Amino acid sequence: MERLTADLLVVGAGVAGVYAALAAEAKGANVLLLAKDPLPSGSTPWAQGGVAFPLDEEDLEAHLQDTLRAGRGLVEEAVARSILAEAPRHLERLTTMGLPFHPEPTREGGHSRPRVRHLGGDQSGLLLLRGLLTHLQSPVLEGYMAASLLLAQGRVAGVLAISPRGPVEIRAGAVLLATGGFGRLFPVTTNPEGATGDGMALAFHAGGVLRDLEFVQFHPTALPNGALVSEACRGEGALLLNSRGERFMGRYDPLLELAPRDVVARAVHREREATGGVFLDLRPIPHLEARFPTVVASARALGLDPLREPIPVAPAAHYAMGGVKTDLRGYTGLPGLYAAGEVASTGFHGANRLASNSLLEGLVMGERAALAALEDLAFPPKAEALPALALDPHHLPALRVQTEPAGVVRSGEGLRRALAFAEALPLEEVPPLEATRAALEAGHLALLARLLLRLALLREESRGAHFREDFPEEAKEVYHLEAQGPHVRRVPAG
Numbered sequence: 001m002e003r004l005t006a007d008l009l010v011v012g013a014g015v016a017g018v019y020a021a022l023a024a025e026a027k028g029a030n031v032l033l034l035a036k037d038p039l040p041s042g043s044t045p046w047a048q049g050g051v052a053f054p055l056d057e058e059d060l061e062a063h064l065q066d067t068l069r070a071g072r073g074l075v076e077e078a079v080a081r082s083i084l085a086e087a088p089r090h091l092e093r094l095t096t097m098g099l100p101f102h103p104e105p106t107r108e109g110g111h112s113r114p115r116v117r118h119l120g121g122d123q124s125g126l127l128l129l130r131g132l133l134t135h136l137q138s139p140v141l142e143g144y145m146a147a148s149l150l151l152a153q154g155r156v157a158g159v160l161a162i163s164p165r166g167p168v169e170i171r172a173g174a175v176l177l178a179t180g181g182f183g184r185l186f187p188v189t190t191n192p193e194g195a196t197g198d199g200m201a202l203a204f205h206a207g208g209v210l211r212d213l214e215f216v217q218f219h220p221t222a223l224p225n226g227a228l229v230s231e232a233c234r235g236e237g238a239l240l241l242n243s244r245g246e247r248f249m250g251r252y253d254p255l256l257e258l259a260p261r262d263v264v265a266r267a268v269h270r271e272r273e274a275t276g277g278v279f280l281d282l283r284p285i286p287h288l289e290a291r292f293p294t295v296v297a298s299a300r301a302l303g304l305d306p307l308r309e310p311i312p313v314a315p316a317a318h319y320a321m322g323g324v325k326t327d328l329r330g331y332t333g334l335p336g337l338y339a340a341g342e343v344a345s346t347g348f349h350g351a352n353r354l355a356s357n358s359l360l361e362g363l364v365m366g367e368r369a370a371l372a373a374l375e376d377l378a379f380p381p382k383a384e385a386l387p388a389l390a391l392d393p394h395h396l397p398a399l400r401v402q403t404e405p406a407g408v409v410r411s412g413e414g415l416r417r418a419l420a421f422a423e424a425l426p427l428e429e430v431p432p433l434e435a436t437r438a439a440l441e442a443g444h445l446a447l448l449a450r451l452l453l454r455l456a457l458l459r460e461e462s463r464g465a466h467f468r469e470d471f472p473e474e475a476k477e478v479y480h481l482e483a484q485g486p487h488v489r490r491v492p493a494g
């Protein structure tokens with residue numbers, strides 16, 4: 001078997017992983033990155049809207065208030081304040097690196113002011129990632145999938161990876177997970193195929209804590225195949241209409257089309273059920289094709305013409321607010337293991353992420369986690385791989401259908417049925433080198449489905465992205481749910 005070593009092993013090469021690697025290599029560390037799909041991979045290159053940066057000192061407070069409001073009591077204020085306070089430094093650095101941010105910020109849902117900086121019209125994530133990659137010197141092993149963590153003397157000491165060229169053992173002084181979210185658990189999602197929650201499953205399996213997993217953000221406006229129609233479209237004048245041609249958002253929220261995402265997603269869900277369909281009218285946007293080239297191309301690929309008529313839209317699974325619990329330095333509590341980006345739960349997003357706060361978190365926390373990891377390198381002599389979690393991938397289509405009760409509107413009955421299905425699946429521990437990529441991904445999704453459904457059932461209230469029609473009110477008590485091993489605990493927020 002091939003054997004490699006590094007000071008810092010970064011698993012994932014989206015915004016969080018690449019920015020982390022840049023920070024570590026600037027300190028002279030020997031860094032290795034893994035990306036299970038060829039670059040540019042992950043959700044990052046799909047991001048359309050941009051990155052939310054506070055405009056100035058005064059706006060920092062307003063940006064914080066918007067973040068707190070969207071997160072419905074579950075945003076950890078000290079975490080949000082510290083991430084936002086650091087944001088301007090990163091914008092300055094990225095601009096110095098030559099990233100072509102548009103000078104005019106745009107406004108997105110839940111933001112009280114225009115403060116989202118985009119690149120290349122709606123190609124924000126792609127240009128951001130490409131720009132970062134041009135500065136990266138460390139090698140990225142493309143097509144290598146971390147299948148299990150290596151443990152040594154109570155520390156995470158590397159990973160066992162599978163690749164089309166065979167297995168490889170990578171020993172490292174510390175491991176940083178930057179593997180993104182798990183949108184692929186749902187039948188309709190904006191996420192790319194590799195979004196199977198690998199980092200969350202690996203960390204949980206090694207004893208780490210997963211927090212707030214029940215909070216999944218559904219983007220209100222995806223095309224029938226999951227292709228995203230950016231929220232920035234509504235920020236620039238696009239209107240939501242039901243199949244009777246009525247502009248309906250006034251019945252749901254005074255912020256109309258720019259209400260927080262969870263509110264718009266539920267409104268779209270209800271109007272689809274009540275009237276048979278919801279459409280987005282993009283025609284009010286000036287210079288539509290130049291401003292939103294990706295949106296126009298995605299619609300045309302489905303035979304729709306947004307320049308002539310409203311296009312059909314529906315909610316789609318979009319972003320995981322929960323993930324591997326970390327502190328403000330990206331530390332997971334498992335010696336040697338750090339996490340940053342969508343895989344992590346820092347407490348920044350609470351029950352509902354504010355639009356375009358996630359790329360920002362990936363930058364700030366990517367750098368912090370890398371620097372903290374470099375302070376904590378250790379190279380124990382002998383390491384053992386944990387068994388991998390696998391499921392026959394033929395179960396995946398049924399799992400996705402059965403998990404539908406964990407969608408935009410949930411109920412105890414539906415969640416219980418879905419959980420019974422997920423728990424009956426033959427998820428098994430196997431030697432990591434015996435599993436295929438497809439079986440590992442299915443195994444990770446099945447594990448996360450079980451945990452998500454368990455937490456969603458336990459949360460008998462509606463808050464942010466988690467809406468229970470049998471418990472439609474917010475509870476007085478504000479708490480996180482944490483899963484570790486067989487246990488689930490309530491932890492008071494704040």
Ligand SMILES: Cc1cc2nc3c(=O)[nH]c(=O)nc-3n(C[C@H](O)[C@H](O)[C@H](O)COP(=O)(O)OP(=O)(O)OC[C@H]3O[C@@H](n4cnc5c(N)ncnc54)[C@H](O)[C@@H]3O)c2cc1C
Pocket residue numbers: 011012013014015016017034035036037041042043044045046047048049050051052124125144145146147178179180181190191192194198199228318319340341342343355356357358359360362
């Ligand atoms: C369509 C879309 C539009 C969005 N628009 C915006 C926006 O405008 N603004 C915003 O702030 N956010 C947006 N988001 C969310 C944001 O893009 C993501 O949250 C963010 O990019 C996640 O970055 P990341 O670095 O954590 O992970 P990702 O970018 O998802 O990268 C994950 C990386 O990990 C690798 N990987 C995964 N598992 C393994 C494994 N087992 N072994 C090896 N490698 C692995 C992948 O190949 C990939 O390289 C959007 C998301 C989507 C899907």
